[in-house]
Amino acid sequence: MRAARFHGEGRITVEEAAEPAPSAGEVTVRVVACALCGSDLRPLRRGWPFAPGHEIAGRVDQPGHAQHGQRVAVYIPVFCGRCEACTRGRTHLCESSRELVGWQRPGGYAxxxxxxxxxxxxxxxxxxxxxxxxxxxxxxxxxxxxxLAHRLVQGGPALVLGAGPIGLGAILVLRRMGFGPISVVDPVAYRSGFAATLGAAPISPEAAASGRYALVVEATGKDAARQVALEAVGVEGVILQLGESDAWSVTETRSIRLKDFFLLRSFYFPIGDYAANLELLRADRADYARLVDDRAGLDGLEGLFAAFARGEKLKPVLAPGR
Known part of the structure; x- marks a missing residue:
């Protein structure tokens, strides 16, 4: 089969690779789509030992298996199903396995x-x-x-920091769950302009920091955005941290110190949320479809990533069969 190899510094080649060898309890999935993600900019910059890619849809290719031929999406946490977290439905927080498809094991850019x-x-x-x-x-x-945030705040004004795929997805989810008005901060005109078409008002970081929001979604992983989030959250409001980084540093100011607020970190989702997530897609399908603004085959993956990294694409998708 063919698979992408990430060499670092933005260089991707497509090479012949061995066919997957599923272990007991595993199957081969033929990839039909794998969406690009901002977190994949790390292997793009650093290189990776195997093909990454963790937002995968495909078809089971395991003759004789009950699910052979079935269309599937791939849940990336390799959970055990037996530990306390799993038995309580928190499969994304499995205590026995921290493996993620596309990170600790080969992924969908193949x-x-x-x-x-x-x-x-x-x-x-x-x-x-x-x-x-x-x-x-x-x-x-x-x-x-x-x-998770809805347990603490049931509605009100919301701020989204970063209009990449996670930030844009957050705008649609916030809108569907009754939050508003929604403001957004992003320095890239294409992304902030698109956010405006979803009903979020683009504002400056300075204007955001002086606001008082019931819910602030930090979707960048950048220190500057985290600083704004701490300034912008209202009294007894919630900061939802979705952006990822290796480390972070912020300055505690007087306006941060003199208020009560909640800081909430969230990772992925429990598998039991899948049915509800399907309903969210169905409810706003036309808007979600607009996020997928480009598609390419494996030979076009490097160019697709280059445009994505420059902020010129929202949620491009690799389609290996193209």
Missing amino acids: EAVAVPERCLLPLPDDVPDHLAPLLLDTIGTTAHGVR
């Missing part, structure tokens, strides 16, 4: 990938291949975080 059976999420016929990956990070990760 023609095929080996996937644990319990990580197969059946795709209904009304979800097309190119939109299926949105059920994972763009909807799944953001919706889980907003659901």
